[in-house]
Amino acid sequence: NSDSKVVFVGNNPMDNGETDKMPNHRLMKVLDRLDKVEHVVMMNGVEVFDNPKVMTWDDFIVKGSSVEESEVTERTNTISEDDTAALIYTSGTTGNPKGVELTHDNWSFELDATHSIMEFRPGEKYVSWLPLAHVFGQLIDNHYWMEKALHMYVVDNPLNVVDFAKEIQPHVFIGVPRIYEKIYSNVKAALDAKAALKILLKVPGISGVLKGKLKEKIGMANCRFAITGAAPINTDILRLFQSLGVPIFEGYGMTENTAGATINYAGMNRIGTVGPAFPNTEVKIAEDGEVLIKGRHVMKGYYKNQQATAETIINGWLQTGDVGEIDADGFVKITGRKKEIYVTSGGKNIAPLIIEETMKSISIISQCFLVGDGRKFCSALFTLDAGAIIRDKLGVDANEVPKDPFEQMAKMKELGHTFDDFTGSDEVRAEVQTQVDVLNAQFSSPEQVKKFSILPRDFTIDDGELTPTLKIRRKQISENWSAEIEAMYAE
Numbered sequence: 092n093s094d095s096k097v098v099f100v101g102n103n104p105m106d107n108g109e110t111d112k113m114p115n116h117r118l119m120k121v122l123d124r125l126d127k128v129e130h131v132v133m134m135n136g137v138e139v140f141d142n143p144k145v146m147t148w149d150d151f152i153v154k155g156s157s158v159e160e161s162e163v164t165e166r167t168n169t170i171s172e173d174d175t176a177a178l179i180y181t182s183g184t185t186g187n188p189k190g191v192e193l194t195h196d197n198w199s200f201e202l203d204a205t206h207s208i209m210e211f212r213p214g215e216k217y218v219s220w221l222p223l224a225h226v227f228g229q230l231i232d233n234h235y236w237m238e239k240a241l242h243m244y245v246v247d248n249p250l251n252v253v254d255f256a257k258e259i260q261p262h263v264f265i266g267v268p269r270i271y272e273k274i275y276s277n278v279k280a281a282l283d284a285k286a287a288l289k290i291l292l293k294v295p296g297i298s299g300v301l302k303g304k305l306k307e308k309i310g311m312a313n314c315r316f317a318i319t320g321a322a323p324i325n326t327d328i329l330r331l332f333q334s335l336g337v338p339i340f341e342g343y344g345m346t347e348n349t350a351g352a353t354i355n356y357a358g359m360n361r362i363g364t365v366g367p368a369f370p371n372t373e374v375k376i377a378e379d380g381e382v383l384i385k386g387r388h389v390m391k392g393y394y395k396n397q398q399a400t401a402e403t404i405i406n407g408w409l410q411t412g413d414v415g416e417i418d419a420d421g422f423v424k425i426t427g428r429k430k431e432i433y434v435t436s437g438g439k440n441i442a443p444l445i446i447e448e449t450m451k452s453i454s455i456i457s458q459c460f461l462v463g464d465g466r467k468f469c470s471a472l473f474t475l476d477a478g479a480i481i482r483d484k485l486g487v488d489a490n491e492v493p494k495d496p497f498e499q500m501a502k503m504k505e506l507g508h509t510f511d512d513f514t515g516s517d518e519v520r521a522e523v524q525t526q527v528d529v530l531n532a533q534f535s536s537p538e539q540v541k542k543f544s545i546l547p548r549d550f551t552i553d554d555g556e557l558t559p560t561l562k563i564r565r566k567q568i569s570e571n572w573s574a575e576i577e578a579m580y581a582e
Contacts, residue, residue, distance in 0.1 A: 092190055092395065093178055094127050101134045104248035105552075107497055112553055115140065172196040178394055179226050179346050182558035190394035191346045193226075200387035201349040202234055204369040208356050209316050213240035215262035216313070218255050220246040222559040226346040227320065231265060250494040256310025264310070264317045268324040268448075269561040271339060274309050275328040276454060276479055277489040278335075302335050311337045318342055318354070320365075321560045323425065323448045329362045341365050343425055347409055349388040353423045364422040374423055375408075381429060382415045383408040414442070431565065433464040439537040441469060446538055447563075453526040455479045455519070458550045460568050461540070462576050470542040470579040472572055473523065474549040477503070480513050496549070514547050542579045546572065 098118065106112035115137050122128065122142065132151045133139045139147055146154075176195045180188040217236055221228030236243045241263070246255045253274060256264060306312045317332070317339045324341060332339045342354030343365035353374060355366035368374045372386040389409045392400035403410050414432065415425040427442030434440055443461035450459040450471060457476035463469035477499040478492045485506050493499050500510060513519050523545065531539040550556035555567040569576065 093180075096127060097130045097132065098125075098128055099132045099134060100137055102137055105250070105495075113138075170195065172199070173391070175391060177229060179224065179229065181346050182560065182562060182564075189396060189399055191226075192391040192394050193346075193349050194391050197349045197388050197390065198230070198234060200371075201230060201351065202238065204371065204388070205230070205235060205351065206238070207370050208354060209263065211239050211241055211262060211316075215239075215241055216259050217241045217243050217263045217265075218246060218252060218259055218261045218310075219243050220249050220252040220255075221265065225321075225560055227265065227344075227350045230350045248495075253310055254494070257308070258310075260307070260310060260313045262313050262315050264314050266317070266319055267321045267560050267562075268319055268328075269322075271319055271324060271328050271332070272451065273478070275325075275331055276476070277482070278305065278309065278331065280454065280479075280482060280489060305335055306337060309337075311335075316340065316356075320344065320351075322562050323444050325448050325452050326363050327452060333362070343413075343423060345411060347390045347403065347411075348384050348386065349390070352384045352386070352388070355422075361418075361420075361422045364418070364424045366423065367421045368423070374417065376415065376417055377410075379429075380414040380416070380426075382411045382413045382423065382425065384411060385409065433461070433466075433469075435463055435469070435537055436465055436467045437537065441538055446534060446540070447471075449530050449533060450527065450540065452530070453523060455483060455513075456523065458563065460550075460563060460565070460572075462569075462579070466580060468541040469538060470544070470576070471527075471540045472568070472575060473543055473545050475510070475514055475519070475545060477510060477549070480510075481506075484513065511547065514545050520545060544572075544575045544579055546575065 100114050100118055103112055103114055110116040115133060118131065119140050119142070122131065122144065128144065130151075131142070131145045132148060133145060134148050139145060172195045174195060175192045176198055177193045178190050179193065180190050182188065217231070219228075219232050219236075221232070223229055223232060232243065235241070244255060244259050244261070246252050252266070252270060303312065306314070311317065314337055317337060319339050320342045324339075329339050329341065338357070338360055340355040340360060341362075341364070342351050344351040344353070351369055352372055353366045353368050355361060355364065359367055369386070369388075372384065372388070375383050377383055385408050389404065389407070392404070412429050413425050414427045414429055415423055417423050427444050431443055432440055433443060441461070441463050443463070446469070447459040447461050450456065450473070455476055456473050457479075458474040460472040461469060462471065477496060478494070481487045481492045481499060481502055482489050485503070485508065487502070487506075493502050503509060503512075523543070527540050527543065550563060550568065552559060554571060556564055556571060558564060
Protein backbone atom coordinates (compact mmCIF):
# COMPACT_ATOMS: atom_id res chain seq x y z
CA ASN A 92 0.00 0.00 0.00
CA SER A 93 2.79 2.47 0.83
CA ASP A 94 4.67 2.06 -2.50
CA SER A 95 7.92 2.08 -0.50
CA LYS A 96 11.12 1.72 -2.53
CA VAL A 97 13.49 1.07 0.38
CA VAL A 98 12.86 -1.12 3.42
CA PHE A 99 15.05 -0.98 6.54
CA VAL A 100 15.02 -4.16 8.60
CA GLY A 101 16.00 -4.36 12.26
CA ASN A 102 15.78 -6.98 14.99
CA ASN A 103 12.75 -7.95 17.05
CA PRO A 104 14.11 -8.07 20.62
CA MET A 105 11.19 -10.29 21.61
CA ASP A 106 11.54 -12.98 18.91
CA ASN A 107 13.01 -15.52 21.38
CA GLY A 108 14.89 -17.16 18.53
CA GLU A 109 11.70 -17.97 16.59
CA THR A 110 12.25 -17.24 12.89
CA ASP A 111 8.55 -16.56 12.27
CA LYS A 112 8.88 -13.54 14.56
CA MET A 113 12.09 -12.22 12.95
CA PRO A 114 11.46 -9.24 10.60
CA ASN A 115 14.08 -10.36 8.07
CA HIS A 116 12.59 -13.86 7.73
CA ARG A 117 9.06 -12.47 7.50
CA LEU A 118 10.07 -9.99 4.80
CA MET A 119 11.91 -12.56 2.70
CA LYS A 120 8.75 -14.66 2.50
CA VAL A 121 6.93 -11.87 0.64
CA LEU A 122 9.75 -9.87 -0.99
CA ASP A 123 9.18 -11.38 -4.44
CA ARG A 124 5.62 -10.01 -4.36
CA LEU A 125 6.72 -6.47 -3.48
CA ASP A 126 7.37 -5.07 -6.96
CA LYS A 127 7.90 -1.46 -5.82
CA VAL A 128 10.67 -2.35 -3.34
CA GLU A 129 14.09 -1.71 -4.90
CA HIS A 130 16.38 -2.03 -1.88
CA VAL A 131 16.28 -3.85 1.46
CA VAL A 132 18.77 -2.56 4.04
CA MET A 133 19.61 -4.96 6.86
CA MET A 134 20.65 -3.09 9.99
CA ASN A 135 23.78 -4.16 11.88
CA GLY A 136 23.33 -7.51 13.61
CA VAL A 137 20.56 -8.71 11.28
CA GLU A 138 21.14 -11.82 9.19
CA VAL A 139 21.65 -10.89 5.52
CA PHE A 140 20.06 -13.04 2.83
CA ASP A 141 21.39 -13.69 -0.67
CA ASN A 142 19.08 -11.53 -2.77
CA PRO A 143 19.98 -8.83 -5.33
CA LYS A 144 17.79 -6.30 -3.51
CA VAL A 145 19.37 -6.92 -0.09
CA MET A 146 22.35 -4.98 1.29
CA THR A 147 23.96 -4.35 4.66
CA TRP A 148 23.80 -1.03 6.50
CA ASP A 149 27.50 -0.44 5.76
CA ASP A 150 26.91 -1.04 2.04
CA PHE A 151 24.03 1.42 2.16
CA ILE A 152 26.24 4.11 3.74
CA VAL A 153 28.92 3.56 1.08
CA LYS A 154 26.34 4.11 -1.66
CA GLY A 155 25.76 7.62 -0.34
CA SER A 156 29.43 8.58 -0.12
CA SER A 157 29.58 9.69 -3.74
CA VAL A 158 26.53 11.97 -3.53
CA GLU A 159 27.45 15.66 -3.53
CA GLU A 160 26.06 17.85 -0.74
CA SER A 161 24.79 20.30 -3.36
CA GLU A 162 22.56 17.55 -4.76
CA VAL A 163 21.05 16.94 -1.32
CA THR A 164 20.53 20.69 -0.80
CA GLU A 165 18.86 21.00 -4.18
CA ARG A 166 16.39 18.27 -3.26
CA THR A 167 15.61 19.70 0.19
CA ASN A 168 15.02 23.15 -1.30
CA THR A 169 12.16 21.77 -3.37
CA ILE A 170 10.26 20.52 -0.31
CA SER A 171 7.00 22.32 0.48
CA GLU A 172 5.37 22.52 3.91
CA ASP A 173 2.36 20.76 2.41
CA ASP A 174 4.41 17.80 1.16
CA THR A 175 4.00 14.46 2.90
CA ALA A 176 6.74 14.03 5.50
CA ALA A 177 5.64 10.72 6.98
CA LEU A 178 3.26 7.89 6.21
CA ILE A 179 2.17 6.22 9.45
CA TYR A 180 -0.29 3.36 9.58
CA THR A 181 -3.08 3.29 12.14
CA SER A 182 -2.95 0.51 14.71
CA GLY A 183 -6.03 -1.26 13.37
CA THR A 184 -7.81 -1.80 16.69
CA THR A 185 -11.24 -1.68 15.05
CA GLY A 186 -10.48 -2.39 11.38
CA ASN A 187 -7.76 -2.60 8.74
CA PRO A 188 -4.80 -0.20 9.18
CA LYS A 189 -4.83 2.93 6.99
CA GLY A 190 -1.83 5.00 5.88
CA VAL A 191 -1.99 8.47 7.43
CA GLU A 192 -0.22 11.20 5.43
CA LEU A 193 1.36 13.78 7.73
CA THR A 194 2.91 16.90 6.20
CA HIS A 195 5.89 18.98 7.28
CA ASP A 196 3.42 21.63 8.44
CA ASN A 197 1.55 19.05 10.54
CA TRP A 198 4.77 18.22 12.39
CA SER A 199 5.79 21.87 12.72
CA PHE A 200 2.46 22.84 14.29
CA GLU A 201 2.46 19.87 16.67
CA LEU A 202 6.02 20.57 17.80
CA ASP A 203 5.28 24.26 18.44
CA ALA A 204 2.26 23.28 20.55
CA THR A 205 4.28 20.66 22.43
CA HIS A 206 7.09 23.15 23.15
CA SER A 207 4.59 25.58 24.68
CA ILE A 208 3.46 22.89 27.17
CA MET A 209 6.65 20.88 27.84
CA GLU A 210 9.79 22.92 28.52
CA PHE A 211 13.05 21.07 29.03
CA ARG A 212 16.65 22.16 29.29
CA PRO A 213 19.50 20.90 27.06
CA GLY A 214 21.07 17.78 28.51
CA GLU A 215 17.99 16.58 30.37
CA LYS A 216 17.25 12.89 29.91
CA TYR A 217 14.60 10.95 28.05
CA VAL A 218 14.07 7.19 27.74
CA SER A 219 12.97 6.09 24.26
CA TRP A 220 10.98 2.88 23.94
CA LEU A 221 7.92 3.63 21.75
CA PRO A 222 8.05 1.98 18.31
CA LEU A 223 8.72 4.42 15.47
CA ALA A 224 5.63 3.01 13.78
CA HIS A 225 3.79 5.02 16.46
CA VAL A 226 3.14 8.72 15.83
CA PHE A 227 4.16 9.83 19.32
CA GLY A 228 7.35 7.82 19.03
CA GLN A 229 8.21 9.73 15.86
CA LEU A 230 7.26 13.09 17.38
CA ILE A 231 9.63 12.71 20.33
CA ASP A 232 12.36 10.46 18.92
CA ASN A 233 12.68 12.06 15.47
CA HIS A 234 12.00 15.69 16.31
CA TYR A 235 11.49 16.91 19.87
CA TRP A 236 14.65 15.57 21.52
CA MET A 237 16.88 17.15 18.84
CA GLU A 238 15.19 20.55 18.99
CA LYS A 239 15.51 20.59 22.79
CA ALA A 240 18.95 18.90 22.86
CA LEU A 241 17.72 16.22 25.24
CA HIS A 242 19.90 13.20 25.94
CA MET A 243 17.94 10.25 24.55
CA TYR A 244 18.55 6.73 25.87
CA VAL A 245 17.14 3.99 23.64
CA VAL A 246 15.78 0.90 25.39
CA ASP A 247 17.00 -2.41 23.97
CA ASN A 248 13.68 -4.12 24.71
CA PRO A 249 10.32 -2.59 25.71
CA LEU A 250 10.21 -5.02 28.63
CA ASN A 251 13.22 -3.23 30.11
CA VAL A 252 11.87 0.33 29.99
CA VAL A 253 11.38 0.63 33.76
CA ASP A 254 14.84 -0.84 34.45
CA PHE A 255 16.34 1.74 32.08
CA ALA A 256 14.43 4.48 33.87
CA LYS A 257 15.79 3.30 37.23
CA GLU A 258 19.33 3.56 35.87
CA ILE A 259 18.92 6.80 33.91
CA GLN A 260 16.41 8.66 36.14
CA PRO A 261 14.95 10.63 33.18
CA HIS A 262 13.39 14.10 33.35
CA VAL A 263 10.61 13.17 30.92
CA PHE A 264 8.97 9.76 30.79
CA ILE A 265 6.45 8.73 28.16
CA GLY A 266 4.42 5.60 28.73
CA VAL A 267 1.18 3.85 27.96
CA PRO A 268 -1.18 2.66 30.70
CA ARG A 269 0.30 -0.86 30.68
CA ILE A 270 3.71 0.48 31.74
CA TYR A 271 2.27 2.51 34.61
CA GLU A 272 0.03 -0.40 35.64
CA LYS A 273 3.10 -2.58 36.15
CA ILE A 274 4.83 0.07 38.28
CA TYR A 275 1.64 0.75 40.24
CA SER A 276 1.15 -2.94 40.94
CA ASN A 277 4.61 -3.27 42.48
CA VAL A 278 4.37 -0.04 44.50
CA LYS A 279 0.92 -0.91 45.83
CA ALA A 280 2.03 -4.43 46.75
CA ALA A 281 4.98 -2.99 48.68
CA LEU A 282 2.75 -0.49 50.51
CA ASP A 283 0.11 -3.11 51.31
CA ALA A 284 2.77 -5.41 52.74
CA LYS A 285 4.18 -2.72 55.01
CA ALA A 286 1.42 -0.91 56.89
CA ALA A 287 4.00 1.18 58.78
CA LEU A 288 5.29 2.57 55.49
CA LYS A 289 1.83 3.90 54.63
CA ILE A 290 1.71 5.72 57.98
CA LEU A 291 5.23 7.15 57.65
CA LEU A 292 4.39 8.52 54.19
CA LYS A 293 1.94 10.85 55.93
CA VAL A 294 4.40 12.09 58.58
CA PRO A 295 5.87 15.54 57.78
CA GLY A 296 9.63 15.46 57.41
CA ILE A 297 9.82 11.69 57.05
CA SER A 298 7.40 11.48 54.13
CA GLY A 299 9.62 13.60 51.86
CA VAL A 300 12.59 11.29 52.35
CA LEU A 301 10.52 8.14 51.82
CA LYS A 302 8.82 9.53 48.73
CA GLY A 303 12.21 10.45 47.31
CA LYS A 304 13.45 6.88 47.79
CA LEU A 305 10.29 5.41 46.27
CA LYS A 306 10.58 7.74 43.27
CA GLU A 307 14.18 6.68 42.76
CA LYS A 308 13.20 2.99 42.93
CA ILE A 309 10.67 3.42 40.12
CA GLY A 310 12.97 5.61 37.99
CA MET A 311 11.09 8.85 38.62
CA ALA A 312 13.45 10.76 40.96
CA ASN A 313 14.11 13.51 38.39
CA CYS A 314 10.88 13.20 36.41
CA ARG A 315 9.15 16.54 35.77
CA PHE A 316 6.79 15.41 33.03
CA ALA A 317 5.35 11.89 32.83
CA ILE A 318 2.85 11.37 30.03
CA THR A 319 0.28 8.65 29.45
CA GLY A 320 -1.92 8.18 26.41
CA ALA A 321 -3.03 5.76 23.67
CA ALA A 322 -5.61 4.14 25.97
CA PRO A 323 -7.57 4.95 29.16
CA ILE A 324 -5.76 4.69 32.49
CA ASN A 325 -7.23 3.81 35.86
CA THR A 326 -7.48 6.98 37.97
CA ASP A 327 -6.23 5.09 41.05
CA ILE A 328 -2.86 4.86 39.32
CA LEU A 329 -2.77 8.61 38.66
CA ARG A 330 -3.68 9.40 42.26
CA LEU A 331 -0.98 7.14 43.70
CA PHE A 332 1.73 8.66 41.52
CA GLN A 333 0.50 12.16 42.35
CA SER A 334 0.69 11.35 46.07
CA LEU A 335 4.35 10.45 45.55
CA GLY A 336 5.02 13.76 43.84
CA VAL A 337 5.07 12.33 40.31
CA PRO A 338 2.07 13.73 38.45
CA ILE A 339 1.30 11.68 35.36
CA PHE A 340 -0.32 13.89 32.76
CA GLU A 341 -2.93 12.11 30.66
CA GLY A 342 -3.28 13.28 27.08
CA TYR A 343 -5.31 12.41 24.03
CA GLY A 344 -4.79 12.37 20.31
CA MET A 345 -4.35 10.07 17.37
CA THR A 346 -2.19 9.45 14.34
CA GLU A 347 -4.60 11.51 12.25
CA ASN A 348 -3.79 14.69 14.21
CA THR A 349 -0.03 14.10 14.50
CA ALA A 350 -0.18 12.73 18.07
CA GLY A 351 -1.56 15.13 20.69
CA ALA A 352 -4.73 17.24 20.67
CA THR A 353 -5.35 17.62 24.41
CA ILE A 354 -3.23 17.13 27.52
CA ASN A 355 -3.12 17.84 31.23
CA TYR A 356 -0.09 19.74 32.47
CA ALA A 357 1.21 21.54 35.57
CA GLY A 358 -1.43 23.97 36.81
CA MET A 359 -4.02 22.47 34.45
CA ASN A 360 -4.32 18.87 35.60
CA ARG A 361 -7.69 17.28 36.25
CA ILE A 362 -7.55 13.54 36.94
CA GLY A 363 -10.20 11.62 35.02
CA THR A 364 -9.87 13.85 31.97
CA VAL A 365 -7.38 14.05 29.09
CA GLY A 366 -6.88 17.76 29.68
CA PRO A 367 -7.71 20.91 27.72
CA ALA A 368 -7.05 21.38 24.01
CA PHE A 369 -3.58 22.13 22.66
CA PRO A 370 -2.89 25.79 21.74
CA ASN A 371 -4.65 26.83 18.51
CA THR A 372 -6.62 23.58 18.51
CA GLU A 373 -10.40 23.39 18.51
CA VAL A 374 -12.27 20.51 20.11
CA LYS A 375 -16.04 20.08 20.14
CA ILE A 376 -18.60 17.36 20.73
CA ALA A 377 -20.98 16.35 17.92
CA GLU A 378 -24.66 15.69 18.55
CA ASP A 379 -24.02 11.95 18.79
CA GLY A 380 -21.24 12.50 21.35
CA GLU A 381 -18.29 12.08 18.97
CA VAL A 382 -15.18 14.14 19.68
CA LEU A 383 -14.22 16.41 16.76
CA ILE A 384 -10.83 18.13 16.32
CA LYS A 385 -9.70 21.01 14.11
CA GLY A 386 -6.19 22.41 13.75
CA ARG A 387 -3.11 22.55 11.53
CA HIS A 388 -2.01 19.18 12.90
CA VAL A 389 -4.94 17.36 11.22
CA MET A 390 -3.60 15.00 8.56
CA LYS A 391 -3.46 15.56 4.84
CA GLY A 392 -5.54 12.41 4.39
CA TYR A 393 -5.37 8.64 4.11
CA TYR A 394 -2.93 7.47 1.44
CA LYS A 395 -4.73 6.26 -1.70
CA ASN A 396 -8.07 6.24 0.14
CA GLN A 397 -10.14 9.29 -0.79
CA GLN A 398 -13.38 7.79 0.48
CA ALA A 399 -12.03 7.19 3.98
CA THR A 400 -10.49 10.68 3.98
CA ALA A 401 -13.81 12.30 3.02
CA GLU A 402 -15.59 10.34 5.75
CA THR A 403 -13.02 11.30 8.38
CA ILE A 404 -12.41 15.01 7.66
CA ILE A 405 -15.65 16.96 7.21
CA ASN A 406 -15.47 20.75 6.81
CA GLY A 407 -12.01 20.69 8.37
CA TRP A 408 -13.16 18.74 11.43
CA LEU A 409 -11.46 15.41 12.18
CA GLN A 410 -14.05 12.80 13.12
CA THR A 411 -12.10 10.96 15.80
CA GLY A 412 -14.44 8.02 16.28
CA ASP A 413 -14.17 8.56 20.03
CA VAL A 414 -17.07 9.47 22.29
CA GLY A 415 -16.59 12.05 25.01
CA GLU A 416 -17.61 15.24 26.73
CA ILE A 417 -16.15 18.65 27.60
CA ASP A 418 -16.67 20.22 31.01
CA ALA A 419 -17.27 23.90 31.77
CA ASP A 420 -13.52 24.56 32.10
CA GLY A 421 -12.66 22.99 28.75
CA PHE A 422 -11.30 19.69 30.05
CA VAL A 423 -12.05 16.79 27.71
CA LYS A 424 -13.15 13.37 28.93
CA ILE A 425 -13.12 10.31 26.65
CA THR A 426 -15.74 7.67 27.44
CA GLY A 427 -15.21 5.18 24.62
CA ARG A 428 -14.92 4.42 20.90
CA LYS A 429 -18.01 4.71 18.71
CA LYS A 430 -17.19 1.43 16.97
CA GLU A 431 -16.57 -0.25 20.31
CA ILE A 432 -19.86 0.72 21.93
CA TYR A 433 -21.77 -2.48 22.63
CA VAL A 434 -25.54 -2.70 22.35
CA THR A 435 -26.92 -5.55 24.44
CA SER A 436 -29.85 -7.66 23.26
CA GLY A 437 -31.91 -5.55 25.67
CA GLY A 438 -30.91 -2.35 23.85
CA LYS A 439 -28.53 -0.99 26.50
CA ASN A 440 -25.42 0.88 25.25
CA ILE A 441 -22.21 -0.27 26.95
CA ALA A 442 -18.81 1.48 26.77
CA PRO A 443 -16.35 -1.39 27.36
CA LEU A 444 -13.15 0.62 27.89
CA ILE A 445 -14.12 2.04 31.28
CA ILE A 446 -15.30 -1.34 32.56
CA GLU A 447 -12.17 -3.10 31.29
CA GLU A 448 -9.82 -0.59 32.92
CA THR A 449 -11.71 -0.92 36.20
CA MET A 450 -11.45 -4.72 36.18
CA LYS A 451 -7.73 -4.51 35.41
CA SER A 452 -7.24 -2.95 38.85
CA ILE A 453 -7.45 -6.51 40.25
CA SER A 454 -3.81 -7.11 41.19
CA ILE A 455 -3.31 -10.47 39.46
CA ILE A 456 -5.18 -9.51 36.26
CA SER A 457 -3.17 -8.51 33.21
CA GLN A 458 -5.85 -7.91 30.57
CA CYS A 459 -9.63 -7.71 30.48
CA PHE A 460 -11.73 -8.03 27.32
CA LEU A 461 -15.41 -7.26 27.77
CA VAL A 462 -17.98 -9.22 25.76
CA GLY A 463 -21.55 -8.02 25.41
CA ASP A 464 -22.40 -6.75 21.94
CA GLY A 465 -25.77 -8.29 21.02
CA ARG A 466 -25.68 -10.45 24.14
CA LYS A 467 -28.17 -10.67 27.00
CA PHE A 468 -25.47 -9.81 29.57
CA CYS A 469 -21.82 -8.76 29.80
CA SER A 470 -19.05 -11.27 30.33
CA ALA A 471 -15.28 -10.94 30.32
CA LEU A 472 -12.12 -12.70 29.23
CA PHE A 473 -9.38 -12.26 31.82
CA THR A 474 -5.68 -12.98 31.49
CA LEU A 475 -3.43 -13.35 34.51
CA ASP A 476 -0.35 -11.23 35.17
CA ALA A 477 2.46 -13.78 35.44
CA GLY A 478 4.73 -11.28 37.16
CA ALA A 479 2.12 -10.51 39.81
CA ILE A 480 1.54 -14.24 40.33
CA ILE A 481 5.26 -14.80 40.94
CA ARG A 482 5.36 -11.83 43.31
CA ASP A 483 2.10 -12.32 45.22
CA LYS A 484 1.53 -16.08 45.09
CA LEU A 485 5.09 -17.40 45.07
CA GLY A 486 6.63 -14.77 47.35
CA VAL A 487 9.37 -13.50 45.05
CA ASP A 488 10.59 -9.93 45.65
CA ALA A 489 9.27 -7.57 42.96
CA ASN A 490 12.83 -6.59 41.97
CA GLU A 491 13.65 -10.26 41.31
CA VAL A 492 10.63 -11.00 39.11
CA PRO A 493 11.68 -11.47 35.45
CA LYS A 494 10.18 -9.10 32.87
CA ASP A 495 10.34 -11.45 29.89
CA PRO A 496 7.29 -13.79 29.61
CA PHE A 497 9.47 -16.80 28.78
CA GLU A 498 11.72 -16.10 31.76
CA GLN A 499 8.62 -15.77 33.95
CA MET A 500 7.47 -19.24 32.91
CA ALA A 501 10.96 -20.58 33.63
CA LYS A 502 10.90 -18.94 37.07
CA MET A 503 7.58 -20.59 37.88
CA LYS A 504 8.98 -23.96 36.82
CA GLU A 505 12.03 -23.36 39.01
CA LEU A 506 9.65 -22.80 41.93
CA GLY A 507 7.73 -26.00 41.19
CA HIS A 508 4.76 -24.51 39.36
CA THR A 509 3.35 -23.95 35.89
CA PHE A 510 1.15 -21.10 34.70
CA ASP A 511 -1.68 -23.62 34.32
CA ASP A 512 -1.58 -24.14 38.09
CA PHE A 513 -3.00 -20.64 38.43
CA THR A 514 -5.13 -20.14 35.29
CA GLY A 515 -7.01 -23.34 36.17
CA SER A 516 -7.07 -22.79 39.93
CA ASP A 517 -10.41 -22.72 41.76
CA GLU A 518 -8.76 -20.61 44.45
CA VAL A 519 -7.60 -17.99 41.95
CA ARG A 520 -10.99 -17.96 40.27
CA ALA A 521 -12.72 -17.40 43.63
CA GLU A 522 -10.32 -14.55 44.41
CA VAL A 523 -11.04 -12.89 41.06
CA GLN A 524 -14.80 -13.42 41.52
CA THR A 525 -14.68 -11.65 44.90
CA GLN A 526 -12.94 -8.65 43.35
CA VAL A 527 -15.29 -8.59 40.35
CA ASP A 528 -18.28 -8.51 42.71
CA VAL A 529 -16.80 -5.48 44.50
CA LEU A 530 -15.98 -3.61 41.28
CA ASN A 531 -19.36 -4.42 39.70
CA ALA A 532 -20.95 -2.13 42.29
CA GLN A 533 -19.55 0.82 40.32
CA PHE A 534 -21.72 -0.02 37.30
CA SER A 535 -25.37 -0.40 36.42
CA SER A 536 -26.77 -3.93 36.18
CA PRO A 537 -26.46 -4.22 32.35
CA GLU A 538 -22.80 -3.09 32.59
CA GLN A 539 -21.79 -5.56 35.28
CA VAL A 540 -19.62 -8.59 34.48
CA LYS A 541 -21.94 -11.55 35.08
CA LYS A 542 -19.54 -14.29 33.93
CA PHE A 543 -15.86 -14.51 33.12
CA SER A 544 -13.28 -16.91 31.78
CA ILE A 545 -9.60 -16.96 32.76
CA LEU A 546 -7.54 -17.66 29.64
CA PRO A 547 -4.51 -19.97 29.59
CA ARG A 548 -2.16 -17.22 28.38
CA ASP A 549 -1.88 -13.45 28.11
CA PHE A 550 -2.76 -11.47 24.99
CA THR A 551 0.25 -10.91 22.73
CA ILE A 552 1.36 -8.73 19.84
CA ASP A 553 2.51 -11.79 17.88
CA ASP A 554 -0.96 -13.36 18.05
CA GLY A 555 -2.47 -10.12 16.73
CA GLU A 556 -4.31 -9.39 19.99
CA LEU A 557 -2.33 -6.27 20.95
CA THR A 558 -0.98 -3.30 19.02
CA PRO A 559 2.69 -2.26 19.42
CA THR A 560 1.50 0.19 22.12
CA LEU A 561 -0.36 -2.64 23.88
CA LYS A 562 -3.93 -1.65 23.00
CA ILE A 563 -6.27 -4.60 22.52
CA ARG A 564 -7.50 -5.58 19.05
CA ARG A 565 -11.11 -6.58 19.58
CA LYS A 566 -11.76 -8.38 16.31
CA GLN A 567 -8.70 -10.62 16.64
CA ILE A 568 -9.38 -11.43 20.29
CA SER A 569 -12.98 -12.34 19.46
CA GLU A 570 -11.75 -14.69 16.73
CA ASN A 571 -8.91 -16.24 18.74
CA TRP A 572 -11.09 -16.98 21.76
CA SER A 573 -14.50 -17.53 20.16
CA ALA A 574 -14.97 -20.94 21.83
CA GLU A 575 -14.35 -19.50 25.29
CA ILE A 576 -16.75 -16.63 24.58
CA GLU A 577 -19.54 -18.90 23.36
CA ALA A 578 -19.08 -21.19 26.36
CA MET A 579 -20.00 -18.31 28.69
CA TYR A 580 -23.37 -17.97 26.93
CA ALA A 581 -24.06 -21.68 26.40
CA GLU A 582 -26.08 -22.20 29.57
